[in-house]
Amino acid sequence: MAKLSSFLAPLDDATPSMTERTTLWAGINSGTSHVAGIEKLAKLVVDDFTALGMDHQAHPPAKVQNLNEEGVLLDVPCGGVHHFSLRPNAKKRLVLVGHLDTVFPADHPFQKVEKRSDGTLHGPGCADMKGGICVMLEAIRTFEQSPFAAQIGIDVILNSDEETGSYASSATMVDIAKRADAGFVFEPALPDGTLAGARAGSGHYNFVVRGRSAHAGRSFHDGRNAIVGAAKLITAINGLNGQRDNTTLNIGIINGGTATNVVPDLTIVRMNIRGLSSDDLIWADKHIRDIVTNGNFGPDIEVELHGGIHRPVKEMAGGTEQLFELVRQAGDLIDQKIAWAATGGCCDGNNLAAAGLPNVDTMGVRGAYIHSAEEYMVIESFVERARLATLSMLMLASGDVPWPDRLDVSE
Numbered sequence: 197m198a199k200l201s202s203f204l205a206p207l208d209d210a211t212p213s214m215t216e217r218t219t220l221w222a223g224i225n226s227g228t229s230h231v232a233g234i235e236k237l238a239k240l241v242v243d244d245f246t247a248l249g250m251d252h253q254a255h256p257p258a259k260v261q262n263l264n265e266e267g268v269l270l271d272v273p274c275g276g277v278h279h280f281s282l283r284p285n286a287k288k289r290l291v292l293v294g295h296l297d298t299v300f301p302a303d304h305p306f307q308k309v310e311k312r313s314d315g316t317l318h319g320p321g322c323a324d325m326k327g328g329i330c331v332m333l334e335a336i337r338t339f340e341q342s343p344f345a346a347q348i349g350i351d352v353i354l355n356s357d358e359e360t361g362s363y364a365s366s367a368t369m370v371d372i373a374k375r376a377d378a379g380f381v382f383e384p385a386l387p388d389g390t391l392a393g394a395r396a397g398s399g400h401y402n403f404v405v406r407g408r409s410a411h412a413g414r415s416f417h418d419g420r421n422a423i424v425g426a427a428k429l430i431t432a433i434n435g436l437n438g439q440r441d442n443t444t445l446n447i448g449i450i451n452g453g454t455a456t457n458v459v460p461d462l463t464i465v466r467m468n469i470r471g472l473s474s475d476d477l478i479w480a481d482k483h484i485r486d487i488v489t490n491g492n493f494g495p496d497i498e499v500e501l502h503g504g505i506h507r508p509v510k511e512m513a514g515g516t517e518q519l520f521e522l523v524r525q526a527g528d529l530i531d532q533k534i535a536w537a538a539t540g541g542c543c544d545g546n547n548l549a550a551a552g553l554p555n556v557d558t559m560g561v562r563g564a565y566i567h568s569a570e571e572y573m574v575i576e577s578f579v580e581r582a583r584l585a586t587l588s589m590l591m592l593a594s595g596d597v598p599w600p601d602r603l604d605v606s607e
């Protein structure tokens with residue numbers, strides 16, 4: 197098996213071109229809501245992937261709506277899903293997943309990309325995950341030069357709304373994942389190279405609390421205060437924290453009221469739940485719904501619930517565990533120590549697992565402080581991680597190691 201690593205030679209001097217490409221990509225703002233920016237970036241990325249001989253198909257985003265501050269559901273603007281494929285008739289298929297969007301909107305102060313003397317690249321999306329898409333691109337380029345490429349098919353999925361939960365892209369992703377055998381997602385690894393193992397699942401909930409408006413001086417008693425009603429709702433839900441291990445409920449955003457002399461008739465509350473098992477999520481979901489149905493929020497106060505469990509738990513077991521073991525072996529062959537740790541974060545790896553696809557979801561660059569203006573990636577990890585991904589692909593394609601079992605997702 198040691199011989200497979202000889203096919204990694206084309207990566208030896210790839211650092212400058214990978215740095216340049218990531219710098220170019222990260223210099224284009226692609227905040228999830230900045231569709232024009234995402235399209236501009238997608239144009240470059242599509243050129244790079246099709247240059248490898250991949251077929252390209254652009255899928256429009258699914259319709260996604262969100263509540264605005266007036267409690268009205270509005271369409272959310274969103275970029276599309278790009279699907280690239282090689283050898284569509286191959287029996288064994290690998291899915292490589294990345295996202296084009298970042299958490300930084302077009303008017304965010306963090307826009308500049310900067311290479312620093314300590315060997316890091318700072319910039320929006322450098323680690324999460326334009327650097328990762330670059331690793332994916334070079335891994336495919338290198339893999340395609342090997343004699344094993346003909347053995348397997350490759351699908352690449354690049355979506356544009358991962359940072360807001362992949363609502364517009366998960367159906368396309370799940371569709372492709374169902375027909376595949378193993379997956380790699382190129383989210384960043386920790387600075388020391390540690391991968392994310394098991395992942396918590398999550399759910400998002402929005403509540404519209406409606407009361408009745410009135411002048412606070414002249415007719416206070418005719419009013420029904422939606423903020424006070426929301427406060428009762430929040431207190432009840434927050435009271436669930438601590439009742440069950442590994443299960444958390446976070447009230448994240450509240451909007452309501454217009455002036456201090458007006459009884460507010462509307463409040464919007466937004467929250468997130470996390471759990472380490474699907475039973476944890478189901479428990480939290482059930483209790484939230486019970487509170488909405490049976491809670492006492494005051495006379496004439498109505499609570500409307502939107503949302504639910506969104507990203508299922510990703511367990512470190514079965515085929516996913518087998519695939520991690522394969523990546524660890526690949527690391528051993530090229531002197532990289534690969535470890536993993538459970539995380540409370542979620543990503544598209546959760547959705548792929550829910551579709552039965554064993555996957556390792558932190559195959560991207562090493563980096564830190566993602567989602568902040570301190571985000572950086574370690575430049576030497578470009579080649580290092582491309583070697584790891586390529587070798588893992590070679591091991592699967594060569595038949596030297598068994599493919600992981602698909603996950604049992606029948607409930």
Ligand SMILES: [Zn+2]
Nearest residue numbers: 324325358383
């Ligand atoms: Zn990401």
